Amino acid sequence: MTEPIIRVEDLQVSFFGQGAWQTVVSGVSFDIAPRETLALVGESGSGKSVTALAMMRLLPENKARVAGRVVLGGRDLLAMPEPAMRDVRGNEIAMIFQEPMSSLNPALTIGDQISEVLVQHQRMSFHEARVETLRMLDRVRISAAARRFGEYPHQLSGGMRQRVMIAIALACRPKLLIADEPTTALDVTIQAQILALIEILRAEEDLAVLFITHDMGVVAEIADRTAVMTNGRVVEAGETAAVFRTPREAYTRALLSAVPELGSMHGRVLPARFALVDPETGKKDGVGETVAAPPAAETPLLRVRGLSARFDMSSGLFGRVTGRIHAAENVSFDLFAGETLALVGESGCGKSTSGRAIMRLTGAVSGRVELEGRDVLALKRAHLGFLRRRVQMIFQDPFSSLDPRMQVGAAIAEPMLVHGIASRKHAREKVAELLPRVGLDPAMAGRFPHEFSGGQRQRICIARALSLAPKLIIADEAVSALDMSIKAQVINLMLDLQRDLGLGYLFISHDMAVVERIAHRVAVMYLGEIVEIGPRAAIFENPQHPYTRRLLAAVPIPDPARKGMRQVIDETEVKNPVRPVDYVPPLREWRTVSPGHEVQVFGEECDEEHHP
Template sequence: MSEPIICVEDLAVSFFREGGWHPVVRNVSFSVRPRETLALVGESGSGKSVTALSVMRLLPHETSRITGRVMLDGRDLLPMTEGAMRGIRGNDVAMIFQEPMTSLNPALTIGDQISEVLVQHQKLSFREAKAETLRLFQKVRISAAARRFEEYPHQLSGGMRQRVMIAIALACRPKLLIADEPTTALDVTIQAQILELIKILQEEEDLAVLFITHDMGVVAEIADRTAVMFSGEIVEAGPTDKIFYAPKQAYTRALLSAVPQLGSMRGTFLPARFPLIDGETGLPDGVGETVAAPPAADTPVLQVSDLVARFDTSSGFFGRVSGRVHAVENVSFDLLAGETLALVGESGCGKSSTGRAIMRLTDARSGSVKLDGREVLGPKGSDLGFLRRGVQMIFQDPFASLDPRMRVGAAIAEPMLVHRTATREEARAKVSRLLPLVGLDPSMASRYPHEFSGGQRQRICIARALALEPKVIVADEAVSALDVSIKAQVINLMLDLQRDLGLAFLFISHDMAVVERISHRVAVMYLGEIVEIGPRAAIFENPQHPYTKRLLAAVPIPDPARKGIRRAIDDAEIKNPIRPVDYVPPRREWRTVSPGHQVQLWGEEWSESAGKAA
């Protein structure tokens, strides 16, 4: 067996705050060999990213203290000077960060950013660096390399930007690749591409990979060994199959039980709650699985018919309209009281644009949206009060949704005061009733958003959405950025509120495993159109459209037995929704598969995709 590339021994990290040193990582030890992947898993705050940043020596020297040993090929990195570490970073150890858009310089082309690494570390000329950059583009499966060289980060999709980050990390052929949540914010299809790409590159380059994630499905698919972190310590470590099939620690078992697994709802027809993890002890909380109530009525509370939303694109000196983004094209569905309809698809498919058009946050070009039989798209200005009271929205990022200068009690009360549904005294009293409803203490009303965790902030946003007693809530990727246990808490809260208040949810998501758990019906969107819609069991157990099959095939399954399965990398990005000004969408035909289950008939362009998804 080959010698480890890196050995971390008794690593401890403390941060200086409030006049003293506070430990955040304690007694962490692990090693990684060539061609081996070690997954470091745990929830936010467990110390995963701090461990990785300590290995790279990227923590601020003034406010952090690191002890222990980090041995790279027999050299201890911790005593090294900053100048010596600059020679290590990139050349021997490279890192891929979670959000590529914030890691790339928006003012430089992606070609220049990769070439810069080669010129700095390998001392290549610009001509040599460009040639090597084009070779790296091909290695990470970036098509049309010469054209991409001159493009800027904002011109690439999320998956392509992450491939650029991988190319930068591999530019100097490092021995160790640290991947810190590299797929968390990506669609399932793009995530599958990136995971498969890392496997291939690992074999080609003899890479050792330290993969940091909280997604146990990803761990099962990519990791040879797994180390589970909780509260700054590794509580369990070993081969991945043993961690999954015979976990020894209660926290590991609880973490695995809280992971939504695709196919776990087979044979059932109603949404069900998740098991939870106690945030203090890491133990299961003992809450049993309860089934949500069926829809409360047969009459739709929301009716969407032939909804169309397009955005003009301009070009030339005079800003002439040169094309249109067909964001939403002839979308139709009904939503019952007490029902959850999930809109699923990749980024750019039109999910969020549909939700925003229903909310009148963006203008619809045509179509009809009725709330309790009353048209939404016609009224203007002050006449929209009935819509704002009847439909509320929960956004993906709760911190960006809350005013950092406003106490959370005032934020929850604001909708009631704006719509004059309550006096200030009545609003304060209602805030005191709403906070316990979402699992928070009424005394927290005087705090500011930064004093809460991510899951608590999302609960505050839910309380604010409930302030006007809406009939419909549009949840736009409301749990996508949350840890598995926090995600389970928020979803359970939504199911409980639906059962108790008869709420209807339009649940917008790309997380197919969560959608399977929470929804009554599912609508699959591609390029602004719904291509398949039906009961949740029908969509997941009998998918018909090739795009639906492709989405489901890309979902990582938390089963280490699947690790050896190799997927063919589908390099195709979602097609461009920009059409010529005079473009007329074709008339679509539909086929009824079973009661309530309809699929759009597709043409030859899906024949190859159907083969890949099968």
């Protein structure tokens, strides 16, 4: 039997707070062999990241107590003096974190940051470090390595920054790579590239990998074994295929029931709720019933025609405009009452800009936006109350959307008071009605945002949006930052509210598996333009545009039996949307594939810079 690279035995971690020591990790044990990936999976607060930080001895000694054993090469890391441990970090164990921009020094070039590791740990000269850095940039598939060496982190895309973090981690050829949510902040296509890269490097470098995540789809794709954590304990562990096929614990079954699986909606016309498993009892909550069809209507609730939004790029001493970001270009669609239209694409494609332009939060340079037949782009500022009462927006981060000094009841009541549609007494009564509707106790109205979990805060934001009885809700990545089970609960809530209140949703997202479950129709955006639009089933079962197919091919499938069967990953980066000042967008041609399903014509007759 292969000797494990690392063995963790009965790891215990406690933090000091409120005058006492609080145990946050208890009795965690596992080992990882060479070329093996162990996934440590669980929701936020389960203790996954604390376990990794404790292994690396990165927790503050005056605030944390760590007990147990972490054995690497016959040495207990927890018993080593700090100077010896500094040699282990980077040399024998390396770590990559969730957000590369906050992990990289913005004042240093990426070449200097990789070279610094080699000079510090390998005692290389600066020339030797430069040569090795260029080799590492090639190893992590960063093209034009010599040019990239002198670039700064802000000049790279999110995916490229994460590749730089991997290059730094692997520069000294460590035995163990700890990857702490390395793909959570990335688009699905970039995530697929990073996962494929880690798999290749694991085989080529004989790496052991501890992969920390809350995404069961990623677990199925990359992990040989899986350990499921909750409340600081490992509640289930084993071969990944066995954990997925026959989970023993109710908590594991609950996690798996909340995973949106691409293709699970095949043959269904309408959206469907998640059939969630209760993590305590193991019983199913609902049966995943189909949501009612939207009422037939001849006139759309929202009609968008030719919407364009651009941002000037200035440079030089006098701030001369040298280019423009064509964030949204000639965006057109209809949205009916009781319907969900999903606007999908990668970061920078223009989907959020389109939503903000509809809300008049971002200026539009041209186009027409009709809400109930009224052009909202032509409204004077004094008349924007019409738009604000009928259209509400839910943002990605619920914590930054709420005033931390305001009780949540007051935050929900505030729109009603500002618009003068309710007295303070009536607003309090309305808050008491809205909180149960979004699954919260009315008694919680007196609490502050920091006293709630992320999922509860998003429910509060939904309640606040509902306070004005809107016709349309624009949900801008409203579930992207949530754990899988919380995400599924919020989606079920949104579907229930749509069924009961006839709400229209413009659902902005990059998560294609979630979109497949919630949307009636889908519009795919690329470089500021809609390139394909149609009924959800048509887009997912018969994608026509190469960019749509690329998005779908990158979605992780939560099925370990398909591990290693992924198609070849497209390494192409999304093109830069900055255009010359005098750039005139070409007229696009469209082809009708089936009723309601249209695709922008692509190929040699289209400009090459626009073709993914």
